[in-house]
Amino acid sequence: MSRDRLRESPFPVRANSRAKTGRKRRDKPARLAPCKLRVGDLVVSVVRKDVRTIRLRVRPPEGRIEVSAPFPVSDRQIEQLVRSKRSWLMAKQHEVAQSVMSRAEGADAAEVCAWRAAVETAAPVLVAKWERIMGVHAGKLAYRNMRSRWGSCQPATGRICLNVRLALYPPECLEYVVVHELAHLIVAGHGSEFRRVMDSFLPDWQSVAAKLR
Ligand SMILES: [Zn+2]
Numbered sequence: 465m466s467r468d469r470l471r472e473s474p475f476p477v478r479a480n481s482r483a484k485t486g487r488k489r490r491d492k493p494a495r496l497a498p499c500k501l502r503v504g505d506l507v508v509s510v511v512r513k514d515v516r517t518i519r520l521r522v523r524p525p526e527g528r529i530e531v532s533a534p535f536p537v538s539d540r541q542i543e544q545l546v547r548s549k550r551s552w553l554m555a556k557q558h559e560v561a562q563s564v565m566s567r568a569e570g571a572d573a574a575e576v577c578a579w580r581a582a583v584e585t586a587a588p589v590l591v592a593k594w595e596r597i598m599g600v601h602a603g604k605l606a607y608r609n610m611r612s613r614w615g616s617c618q619p620a621t622g623r624i625c626l627n628v629r630l631a632l633y634p635p636e637c638l639e640y641v642v643v644h645e646l647a648h649l650i651v652a653g654h655g656s657e658f659r660r661v662m663d664s665f666l667p668d669w670q671s672v673a674a675k676l677r
Pocket residue numbers: 465466644648653654
């Protein structure tokens with residue numbers, strides 16, 4: 465799983481210009497390559513994609529500001545929104561700078577080693593527990609210190625890789641990532657079928673996932 469659904473803005477703005485273009489959603493590419501937009505002293509990364517609302521996000525660890533916007537929304541509209549939410553964005557950036565993930569960036573080798581030891585101790589027990597419950601079999605377990613993802617799963621081999629930084633979060637977070645990666649042995653991707661599988665095994669998974677954002 466990746467940490468790419470992070471810090472959704474509480475300020476969704478509905479795009480109402482789709483009707484004006486008269487084009488259908490399926491005629492458009494799913495997303496355009498990100499571009500940079502400077503708004504005063506803020507630099508924001510803008511991705512236009514097939515969404516209905518503009519969303520602002522502040523991503524750890526460096527507090528990068530990202531905007532996802534429907535295709536018809538202009539740079540000017542995005543600029544206005546970013547200006548109007550400037551104080552919220554600055555507060556979020558401050559919060560992100562204080563976050564566990566950001567502090568983990570400065571960790572030394574001994575700290576990383578301690579995280580690894582903690583995750584290597586806890587994970588096999590959880591994997592064995594959830595293999596039984598979910599009726600799947602994981603392959604080799606691997607542990608890495610990663611910036612941008614909590615875990616990964618190779619369905620072909622069952623190899624599961626876990627981020628050792630999970631040691632810095634409440635134990636239910638590691639358990640959630642284990643279940644998430646094992647769920648990929650049942651279903652690929654993160655679509656509705658994946659969510660259904662997660663709901664059936666770990667009904668509370670969304671609130672735990674929120675702790676990892
Ligand atoms: Zn995943």
